[in-house]
C-alpha cells in the first residue's frame with residue numbers, strides 16, 4: 473500500500489529544486505532582523521505575519537513587472553557579507569529540512585554591491601553560506617547538495633562579466649548561469665555575447681523565458697542563445713492546439729513545442745509563481761497538467777518561496793490536490809529535475825539511484 477499523499481509524507485520524499493532565487497526565499501523574520509541591523513527603513517511592516525501576507529499579496533499582482541517590485545525589500549537588506557552568508561545558510565537549511573536533496577539556487581551578484589562589495593565577494597559569501605547551511609542540516613540528518621547559479625539582470629549590461637564569473641567559479645560551487653528580470657522588451661538575444669561565450673567555455677545556462685512574454689522569447693532562448701533549460705517556459709502552451717484535437721486525438725504541437733519536447737528541454741515550472749504573475753489562471757488550470765500528459769521534460773520549482781509563501785512540499789501537494797497525481801508522478805518530476813541538473817552526469821546518476829529511487833520506493837511500498 474502506498475503511503476498517503478499527505479503534507480508530512482511529501483516532505484519526507486526526496487525532492488529536487490532547479491529554480492529558486494536566493495533573494496526570493498528569505499524567512500520573513502530574517503528580512504525584519506536584517507532591516508533592523510542594516511538600517512533599511514522601507515519595509516511595509518515589521519510584523520512577521522503581516523510581512524509574509526504583504527509579500528504574497530503584492531506579488532500576486534497578475535504582472536511579472538509588479539511581482540518583481542517586491543524584491544526591492546529583500547535586495548535592500550542583503551548588502552553585506554554577513555547578510556549574504558546568513559541568507560544563504562538559512563536557504564540551504566530550509567530546503568534540506570523540506571526534504572530537498574539537490575538544489576540549484578540563483579542570485580544576481582550585481583544586485584548586492586550597493587555597500588561596496590565586489591561581485592567576487594558577493595559570490596564568495598553566498599558559497600560560504602551554502603557550505604555552513606549544508607553542514608548544519610547534515611548534522612541533523614538532512615543531507616542536501618546545493619549549487620549556485622549566477623544570474624544577470626536582463627535590463628542591465630553585466631551579463632558578459634557575470635558569465636565570466638560563472639566560469640571562474642565553476643569548480644567552487646557555481647553550476648551555471650541565468651538571466652532574469654522583466655521579460656517583455658528585454659529579449660534573450662540582448663545577451664547573446666554572454667551565451668556564446670558560455671558555449672565556447674562548455675558551460676551550462678538556463679534562461680527565464682516564456683513567463684512574462686510568449687513564444688518569441690522561448691524561440692530566442694533556445695534557437696539563438698542555446699539555453700540548456702527554460703526558466704518557466706510555461707507559455708510554450710501557446711504553441712499547442714488543444715481545440716483542434718478531436719475525441720481521443722492528441723493535441724497538435726507547433727514546430728517550437730515539438731522541438732522543445734523532442735530535445736527534452738527542461739521546463740522549470742513554478743505553479744504558484746506562475747499564477748501570481750498571470751502566466752497561469754490557477755493551479756488547477758496550470759499548463760503543467762497538459763505538459764505532463766504530453767510528457768514534456770517537466771520539473772516543479774518554487775521560484776520565490778517568500779513571495780509565493782510556498783515550499784517544494786507545498787507546491788507538490790498543490791499539484792496532488794489539483795491533478796490527483798500519484799507518487800509515481802512526483803518521482804517522475806524529481807527524476808526529470810535531477811536529469812536536468814547542471815551537475816556532472818555521474819553525480820546526477822548517483823543521486824537518482826542512491827537517494828531518489830529508494831526514497832520513493834519506500835513511500836510507494838509503505
Ligand SMILES: O=c1[nH]cnc2c1ncn2[C@H]1C[C@H](O)[C@@H](CO)O1
Nearest residue numbers: 493495543578579580623652653680
Ligand atoms: O520568476 C522570475 N522571473 C524573472 N525574474 C525574476 C523571477 N524571480 C525573481 N526574479 C528576479 C528578481 C531578483 O531580484 C533577481 C535575482 O534573483 O531575479
Ligand SMILES: [Zn+2]
Nearest residue numbers: 493680703775
Ligand atoms: Zn525565477
